[in-house]
Amino acid sequence: MPMPSAPEARYLIARSTNDPTDLKGFLMFQMVEEETMDDDVMAEVAYCYELQLSEDARNQGLGEYLMDLLFQIGHHWKMEKVMLTVFKKNKGAMRFYTERMGFSLDEISPGACLPRSKARRFDYEILSKPC
Template identity: 40%
Template sequence: MQKKARKTRRQLLASKAAVQQQLINKANALTNPLETLDKFHEYITTDYTIKLSCIRAKDAQPECLSWIFDIMERNMKDMYEQSTWGWDAAEKQAELTEEMAWYLIASCNDKFLGFSHFRFDIDNGDVVLYCYELQLESEIRRKGLGRFMMSALESMAYQNQMLKIVLTVFKRNLSAIQFFYTLG
C-alpha cells in the first residue's frame, strides 16, 4: 500500500494563496458587482430618490472624478493634515484611481451625493472587501444612505466570497467611529 504524501506548510500556504487570488480575480473580473443585487440599486428618503451605481475607478467620467477629489478634500483634508500621514493631493488622487479600485456612487437627478472607494483584496491573509472611503455630501448625512451603502458593500463582499469588510478610521473622526461601531 502506498502512503499518501502530506503537503508541507509551505505547499498549504501556497495553495491557500492561489485560491484567494482566484477569488480576488473573479470579483475584479465582474463588470458590475452591484448588478445582481437589485435591492441596492435605489434608496428612497423623504427628500430624495437616490440611485446607486458601481463602476471601476478607471471608467469614471471626468466630472465624477473631479467631484470625488473635491469631496475628499472638503471632508478629509483636515483629518489627514492632523495625522502623521499628512495630506498629499497627488498621492490621494493616485490611490483613488488605482487600477483595482471600484466606486459605489450615490446620485440623484445627476447630482453626486456620496461615494465609496473600495477594492477586493487580501488583508492579513484574508480575502476582503477593503472600504477605503465612504464620503457623503453634508445635506444627505444622517438619512440612512451611509448605512445603506455599507449594506451594499457587505452584500457585494458576501456575494464574492470575501470573508469580511475592512476599513480604517482616523482616531479623531469620532462621528465615523460611532457610525461604524453601530454597524458592528
C-alpha cells in the first residue's frame, strides 16, 4: 500500500502492534481553506484526501478510529468542519461516511447545489461534518 506524497499533507498511520513494518492503513489530510456558497467566505477545513486500509484491517473499526482522530485534530485546531470527496460508485465508502460517521452532502457538493439533471454528470460528491 504505497502512500502518496504531498509536502503540505499530514498522515495518521496505523501499523500492526506485532510488526511495525506491517502497515494496516493511513489517513492523509491537510488543513485548507475551502470555498463556500457565499462568494466572500472561505471555510477552514480539515480535508481528508485519502483513507486506505489493508484488506485484513477492514471492518474492525480502524477506519472509524482514524476518522475520529481527524475530528479531534480539526476540533483542536478550531477547524469548522472535516470534508472529503467520495466517488458515487463507491457505495461502501458512501455508506461508511454517511451512516457510520455522520457526514452529509456539503453545500458545495454537486448533489446539494445543482439541479438533479446537472448533478448526475458528476461522479463524486463532497461530504462534510462540523468539528
